[in-house]
Amino acid sequence: MTVEPGVRTGAESDASVIARSRDEPEAFAVLFDRYADAVHRYLARRLGGEPADDLMAETFTTAFQQRHRYDPSRATGDGARPWLFGIATNLVGRHRRAEARRFKAMARIPAPADHEEPLADRAAARVGAQAVRQELAGALAVLPARHRDVLLLVAWGGLGYEEVAQALGVPIGTVRSRLHRARSKLREALGGSDPTILREAPGHD
Amino acid sequence: MTDELELLRNWDADTAPLTEPARAKARHRLLNTMAHAERHPDTSPSRRHALRLATAAVVAVAVTGTAVLMTKDGADEGDRPDRAGRLSGTAAPRMGNVGAATVLNGAAARAGKQEKPVAPRDDQFIYSKRVITETERRTGAVRTYKDVNWDSVDGSKRSLTMELGRMIWEEPLKKGEGVWPPREWSKLKKLPTDPEKLIPGIIGVGTSSKPMSDFTADDWFDAYFMLGELLKWPVLPQGLRPAAYEALALVPGVKAILGVKDSAGRTGVGIAYPKSPFGQGKYLIFDPESYEFLGFRDERTSASGDKTYIQLSHVVDWAIVDRLKQRP
Structure with missing residues (x-):
């Protein structure tokens, strides 16, 4: 995407774009360009890259079809972010098992090596971080879905409490x-009150 | 101190960023959905209204780099007969070997020879009469409309326009509101008449200084759309119309469609942009030999969404007049 620096001064609010798109569907593309990356990143962290490609697209087509139901008066601020993340989260709901399987797998296997880093760094410094990742993945895999939705909307969606409430209704x-x-x-x-103090990496279960 | 939430935030879960092909594919899906969307049923469909809004949209689209829309896979689908069939609606035209560039450059040469210098004042009106032949796709029922319009030259006065026989008063443009093409003659005069300068001059609503060599697919669609809208305007400063035709010939993806009919039933060549969902079913029609411009083809869906109409239109008369409802 190319955005000319400075051109989008006084950019139209999301609420206004959505209202306009009721008569003028093509206006909705503005929202895509504003949020496609963020929505994709959220979905990719939950389900992996390939399903995220598909669900990100579905999030926007679903949002477009439901644009008549968007109520800016119920939105926090005028941003469409909570609304879009709510739709994305609902779509994740159809893939609960795949999500849990993915996190379980991540809890068991080491993360893929980062080939751009020197071998020595990978071997030493990353061990701690990797253990944390495995712990996190293991915990996410067994969380009830509705708890996981809230947690990940906050941590990965970057939403505040009110926005999460709005996103999930x-x-x-x-x-x-x-x-x-x-x-x-x-x-x-993560092993207690201070998660920076790590337990030993868990054995395979 | 690091808490569990922060650890989670900092963990990317082995995520790769959105790739450009995936982005293009997702946007394409969205735009296809949009292209088939009904307009809001509460809104009376108005060509003029739509033009003004659509113009605002294009402005937004252009400045945010939003426009369209093509995947590499879909780049050549305009050549497929089934797609061509859908484009035409009625007949079964072929995407031709007659180059779009040949037709457009021929039209430019013809327009250059025929145009006469005009210079409307900002306080005047542009009178135009447009004939629209509308065919309902399913039943084949045909209706013809003769719409007359009086457009304020600089948009500062009320304009009187007609939409399929219905009179519509258009209020003056508000501050910060704009339309494409610009109404003010002074602004139109500033547009370059060199096609290679015109294209970079109109994308991004004139705010972009990007050379054509750096254009993305989105930029090219912007250029195509803006040029098409410019050409629909009945009166342009000398040299601008030929330049717009020539500029259109420079847009990659513009195709010639053979065997299309104009509103008078004449057979012509359509110039279309089949790559874009917004461009589907829309084209400019030219005489295949003289390259005379014969009109536009467009499609509209009824407010209820259950009827589709093919519209063929052309401007039969225009003039610069001093007052509303004044005819030449």
Whole structure:
């Protein structure tokens, strides 16, 4: 995508773009360019690159078809981000098992080597980080889906509590309690109150 | 201190970034969905209204680099007979070997010879009369409309336009609102009449200084769309119309379609941009020998979404007048 620096000054708000797209469908492409990368990144972290390619596209076509239902008065701010991430999260819902399988696999096997780094670095410094990744993946794999959704919307979607509530259509209190539980599970998996102190890497189960 | 949430945030979960082919494919899917979307049923369909909005959209599209839309796989699908059939709607035209460039350059030469110098004042109106023949795709029922329009030259006054026989008052442009092509004669006069300068001059609404060698597929679609809209305007400063035809010939992906009919039933050559979902079913029609411009082909869907119409239109008369409803 090419954006001329400075041209998008006073860029139109998401709410305005969506409202305009009701009469003028092509306007919706603006949202794609604003959020395609963010939505893709969120989906790719949950499901991997290939399913993310497909679900990112589906997120935007679904959003486009539901644009008449977008209610800016219920949105926090005027950003479409929570709305789009809510749609993406619903789509992830159809792939729960695949997601859990992916995290389980990541908990067991070492992460792929980064070939751009010198061998010595990979061998030594990464061991700790890799262990953390395995712990995190293992914990994510066994979280209840609704807890995982909240946790990952916050951590990977970059949404605030209110935005998560809006994205999932649940009360903010529910968001807080689900997040609290999910974080507790993660902390446990990471070995206590200070996750920077790592346990030994777990054996294969 | 690092907490579990931060560790999670910093973990990319072995994610590769979105690749350009995947982005193009996803955008293509979205644009295809859009191209088949109904307009909002509460909105009365208005060509003029749509033009103004669409123009605003193009501006947004152009400046954010949004436009379109093609995958490498789809680059040549314009040549497939089934796609050509869908493009035509009625007949079964062929994507031809007659080069689009030959037709467009011929049209440019003809327009250059025939144009006369004009210079409307900003306080005047451009009167135009457009004949539209509309054929319902399913039943073949044909209706003909004669729409007359009085457009304020600089957009500062109310304009009176017609949409398939229905009169519509258009309020003056508000501050910050714009249309493409620009209404002010002074702005039109500033557009380059060298086709190679015109193209970089109109994408990004004139804010881009990108050379054509750096154009992306999106930039080329912008150029195609903006040139088409420019050519629809009945009155242009001397040299601009031939330049726009020649510029259109420089756009990769523009194709000639043989055996299309104009609104008077004459057989012509269509100039289309089959790569884009927005361009489907739309083209400029020229006489295959003299390269005279015969009109436009377009499609519209009824507000309920259950009827499709093929529209053939051309401007039969135009003039510069001082007052609304004044005829030449």
